[in-house]
Amino acid sequence: MLPLLKTTAPAGEATVLRVLLWAESTSVAVDIAEMLTAAGFASFATDSSRVVGVFAEDVEALARTLGEGMGLDCQRQTKALVFTEAAPRLADFARIDTVESFVRHHSTRWLAELISEGRYKSLMQPIVNASDGAVHGYEFLLRGLKRDGGMVPPLEMFLAAEGELGARLDAAARDSAVRTAAQFGIRERLFINVLPASVSIAQSAFTDTLDLIEAADIDPGRVVFEIVESEAVDDIDKLAGVIDFCRSAGYRIALDDFGSGFNNLTMLIGLKPDYIKLDKSLVSRIRKEPAIWNITANMVDAAKQSDVLVIAEGVEDEKTASLLRSMGTDFMQGYFFGRPADAPLSGNASADS
Numbered sequence: 405m406l407p408l409l410k411t412t413a414p415a416g417e418a419t420v421l422r423v424l425l426w427a428e429s430t431s432v433a434v435d436i437a438e439m440l441t442a443a444g445f446a447s448f449a450t451d452s453s454r455v456v457g458v459f460a461e462d463v464e465a466l467a468r469t470l471g472e473g474m475g476l477d478c479q480r481q482t483k484a485l486v487f488t489e490a491a492p493r494l495a496d497f498a499r500i501d502t503v504e505s506f507v508r509h510h511s512t513r514w515l516a517e518l519i520s521e522g523r524y525k526s527l528m529q530p531i532v533n534a535s536d537g538a539v540h541g542y543e544f545l546l547r548g549l550k551r552d553g554g555m556v557p558p559l560e561m562f563l564a565a566e567g568e569l570g571a572r573l574d575a576a577a578r579d580s581a582v583r584t585a586a587q588f589g590i591r592e593r594l595f596i597n598v599l600p601a602s603v604s605i606a607q608s609a610f611t612d613t614l615d616l617i618e619a620a621d622i623d624p625g626r627v628v629f630e631i632v633e634s635e636a637v638d639d640i641d642k643l644a645g646v647i648d649f650c651r652s653a654g655y656r657i658a659l660d661d662f663g664s665g666f667n668n669l670t671m672l673i674g675l676k677p678d679y680i681k682l683d684k685s686l687v688s689r690i691r692k693e694p695a696i697w698n699i700t701a702n703m704v705d706a707a708k709q710s711d712v713l714v715i716a717e718g719v720e721d722e723k724t725a726s727l728l729r730s731m732g733t734d735f736m737q738g739y740f741f742g743r744p745a746d747a748p749l750s751g752n753a754s755a756d757s
Contacts, residue, residue: 420459420460420461421459421460421461421463421486421487421488422448422457422458422459422460422486422487422488422492423457423458423459423460423463423466423484423485423486423487424450424455424456424457424484424485424487424492425455425456425457425458425482425483425484425503426454426455426482426483426484426500427454427455427456427481427482428454428478428481428482429454430453430454432454432478432482433453433454433455433456436456436470436473436474436482437456439469439473439474440456440458440466440469443469443473445458445459445460445466445469446458446459447459460486463486463510464510464511464513464514466510467506467507467509467510467511468507468511470503470506470507471507471511474503476504478503479502479503479504479507480502480503480504481502482502482503483500483501483502483503484500484501484502484503484505484506485497485499485500485501486499486506508566511564512564512565512566512569514564515548515561515564515565515569515573516569516572518548518549518556518561519569519572519573519576523548523549523550523551524546524547524548524549524576524577524580525546525547525549525580525584525746526544526545526546526547526577526580526581526583526584527544527545527547527744527745527746528542528543528544528545528584528590528744528745528746528747528748529542529543529545529737529742529743529744529745530542530737530741530742530748530749531543531593531595531715531735531736531737532735532736532737532741532742533734533735534716534725534728534729534733534734534735534736535729537741539592539748539749540592540593540735541592541593541594541595541626541628542585542590542592542593542594542595542748543595543597543630543737544577544580544581544584544585544594544595544596544597545558545597545744546558546561546573546576546577546580546581546597547744548561561573570599571599571601571602571609572609574597574598574599574602574609575602575609575610575612575613577596577597578596578597578598578602578610578613579612579613579616581594581596581597582594582596582613582616582617582620582622583616583620585620585622586620586622588747588748590748591626592626592748593626593627593628593656594622594626594627594628595628595630595658596627596628596629596630597629597630597632597660598610598629598630598631598632599631599632600631600632600642600643600646603629603631603646603649603650614653624653624654624655625654625655625656627655627656628655628656628657628658628678628679629650629655629656629657629658630658630659630660630681631643631646631647631657631658631659631660631677632660632661640674640675643675644674644675647675647677656678656679657677657678657679658677658678658679658680658681658715659675659677659679659680659681660681661681661683662680662681662682662683662703676710676711676712677712678712678713679712679713679714679715679735680703680707680712680713680714680715681715681716681717681737682700682703682704682714682715682716682717682733683717683718684717684718684738685718686699686700687700687716687717687718687719687724687728687738688718688720688724690724690727690728691721691723691724691727697727700731701731704731704732704733705731705732708732713734713735714732714733714734714735715733715734715735715736715737716728716733716735716736716737716738717737717738718737718738719736719737719738719739719740719741720738720739720740721740722740724740725740
């Protein structure tokens with residue numbers, strides 16, 4: 405029987421939300437109840453041993469707790485209902501869904517609100533010439549902002565972005581980069597991250613970005629779209645189409661995180677981007693692992709033979725920078741030359757203390 409009962413919220417929390425969780429068995433319900441109690445959530449009694457009642461002042465926190473504490477199978481087999489009154493109304497039961505859906509919706513709602521409210525900004529990290537340290541360009545890195553002004557950890561933001569929300573975040577990052585570059589009048593190269601699926605004349609959000617670049621009077625030849633290579637693992641032809649489209653509009657292309665995952669030298673030669681960015685997981689190991697040094701050097705050599713410029717990411721010390729120079733790396737990026745910042749550097753980059 406469904407537990408149509410009245411509940412009393414914690415003192416001073418008359419408007420707190422209530423959530424009912426229908427587990428597949430009494431033992432699972434007990435496990436869920438214990439997990440929620442340990443996380444600090446107040447519970448209320450129900451008419452069934454398989455149903456857990458919990459007060460949720462912070463629905464997002466509840467979603468995160470359930471997502472972290474329950475396996476995916478358990479999330480799919482457990483039902484959830486959110487209601488606001490002392491007892492659920494008949495109409496409320498039409499909104500029963502799985503815990504999996506509850507977790508996905510409520511644990512990402514904060515990100516949708518962040519994007520809608522424009523609570524984000526772009527930081528700039530310099531990319532410098534390997535030979536003299538002159539700033540070649542800036543990579544623009546999106547940072548979310550909490551309502552109190554604090555920074556949202558980037559990883560938390562991008563892990564929460566899936567499907568349509570991921571596309572919205574991608575568009576917000578591109579547009580923020582363009583506006584920031586225009587605000588500071590940056591004349592160097594602008595390295596702007598983009599998902600391969602976003603780059604198409606049929607994608608209005610991407611053409612909006614191109615319109616924004618034009619309106620800001622930014623020369624397309626100074627814009628480098630950084631394509632996250634791992635996003636196009638299964639469709640090289642599509643990635644080639646993305647590159648051709650951008651080139652036809654006068655923009656440049658960089659393949660990000662090169663050396664990780666699926667990529668190989670044959671693909672590099674075939675696609676011929678303007679730049680490749682060596683993955684920091686490789687760069688960080690060349691000092692101590694001769695085999696990694698050799699692999700990286702071969703990648704640099706293959707790129708140079710194909711007239712592709714090489715940027716090494718994650719450079720954090722002079723020894724690593726020296727080894728990269730000896731390979732013939734064209735440009736470098738990393739904490740050694742400058743951390744992501746609110747404003748561009750003045751003059752050439754130097755070691756960051």
